[in-house]
Amino acid sequence: MPSLTEQIETWLKEQLIRSRENILEIKRGELAQEFDCVPSQVNYVLETRFTVERGYLVQSRRGGRGYIRIIKLEMDLPERLRHLRDSIGPSISQGRAEGILLHLAEEGLLNRREKRVLQAAISRDNLKVDLPLRDMIRARLLKAMLLALLGE
Amino acid sequence: MPSLTEQIETWLKEQLIRSRENILEIKRGELAQEFDCVPSQVNYVLETRFTVERGYLVQSRRGGRGYIRIIKLEMDLPERLRHLRDSIGPSISQGRAEGILLHLAEEGLLNRREKRVLQAAISRDNLKVDLPLRDMIRARLLKAMLLALLGE
DNA sequence: TAGATAAAGGTCAGGAAAGGTCAAAGACCA
DNA sequence: TGGTCTTTGACCTTTCCTGACCTTTATCTA
Numbered sequence: 001m002p003s004l005t006e007q008i009e010t011w012l013k014e015q016l017i018r019s020r021e022n023i024l025e026i027k028r029g030e031l032a033q034e035f036d037c038v039p040s041q042v043n044y045v046l047e048t049r050f051t052v053e054r055g056y057l058v059q060s061r062r063g064g065r066g067y068i069r070i071i072k073l074e075m076d077l078p079e080r081l082r083h084l085r086d087s088i089g090p091s092i093s094q095g096r097a098e099g100i101l102l103h104l105a106e107e108g109l110l111n112r113r114e115k116r117v118l119q120a121a122i123s124r125d126n127l128k129v130d131l132p133l134r135d136m137i138r139a140r141l142l143k144a145m146l147l148a149l150l151g152e
Numbered sequence: 153m154p155s156l157t158e159q160i161e162t163w164l165k166e167q168l169i170r171s172r173e174n175i176l177e178i179k180r181g182e183l184a185q186e187f188d189c190v191p192s193q194v195n196y197v198l199e200t201r202f203t204v205e206r207g208y209l210v211q212s213r214r215g216g217r218g219y220i221r222i223i224k225l226e227m228d229l230p231e232r233l234r235h236l237r238d239s240i241g242p243s244i245s246q247g248r249a250e251g252i253l254l255h256l257a258e259e260g261l262l263n264r265r266e267k268r269v270l271q272a273a274i275s276r277d278n279l280k281v282d283l284p285l286r287d288m289i290r291a292r293l294l295k296a297m298l299l300a301l302l303g304e
Numbered sequence: 305t306a307g308a309t310a311a312a313g314g315t316c317a318g319g320a321a322a323g324g325t326c327a328a329a330g331a332c333c334a
Numbered sequence: 335t336g337g338t339c340t341t342t343g344a345c346c347t348t349t350c351c352t353g354a355c356c357t358t359t360a361t362c363t364a
């Protein structure tokens with residue numbers, strides 16, 4: 001049985017696909033009711049699963065007629081690579097790096113094998129270097145590998 | 153009377169066979185209860201009996217709805233990986249690493265894209281770390297990436 | 305139209321539910 | 335009796351979920 005978080009994540013992504021659009025608008029309260037949980041659970045899902053690294057933008061408005069809007073980002077490859085390079089920067093945590101991989105994989109830019117390889121290369125367990133340096137090596141490797149893979 | 157470790161090992165392997173699949177998912181806590189032992193005993197069994205050496209891959213996740221997943225590798229792979237691991241050793245030069253990649257590519261175990269990624273990851277220009285350490289990181293990464301790639 | 309009220313969504317800390325690590329004690333065997 | 339393999343338990347980290355309390359926005363009403 002998948003966790004609540006996973007169920008909500010899946011549901012939202014399905015809605016996005018089913019609607020054939022890149023925008024989905026929901027009511028936090030209604031969604032929470034649907035899944036029989038507290039509203040802040042929805043925030044948790046959004047914060048952990050719909051981040052920019054993973055290719056989503058979340059906007060919202062409070063008050064009467066409030067809403068939460070989830071936008072799936074789409075860019076062409078060259079733009080994407082530039083953007084990736086910038087967002088990786090000189091140093092990157094494992095968590096953020098994994099978000100990027102997930103995102104690329106979901107878009108079909110990385111197949112399962114490739115994702116696994118990259119994943120292995122950025123894992124702290126494999127890098128085994130102390131912290132400020134580790135995140136810097138990871139950033140360099142990730143950028144180089146993505147360039148090798150995506151940038152003909 | 154076989155040791156606890158052996159009992160658990162046997163039980164897990166039986167489950168793997170019985171399920172007719174190469175993947176088995178368990179809860180550490182439940183298993184420990186079943187065998188009336190501390191949970192960390194399960195880790196010990198996994199560490200000593202379900203290693204890559206012996207043809208297994210173990211994945212896990214913590215937190216709510218956590219799990220431990222044991223994956224049985226294809227028949228001839230463990231042998232292959234053992235050999236690779238030995239030939240890489242604890243430290244490897246860029247030249248020798250490239251030789252290995254070339255060899256694997258020739259054998260068709262690596263396609264062009266994959267080779268490019270690995271190549272990028274082991275390049276001294278991307279690692280950018282001073283020398284004794286660089287070759288050690290390269291060795292760890294190469295082994296981990298190949299394992300990720302070949303260990304379905 | 306200013307202020308009250310209702311109707312959203314946001315934040316954050318805490319607790320629960322996993323699994324991980326490590327060192328020390330115990331058991332077994334050569 | 336020394337060394338290796340097992341077993342245990344204390345403590346740690348990660349992930350998920352909840353609830354109390356806060357802020358923002360729209361709408362209604364005097």
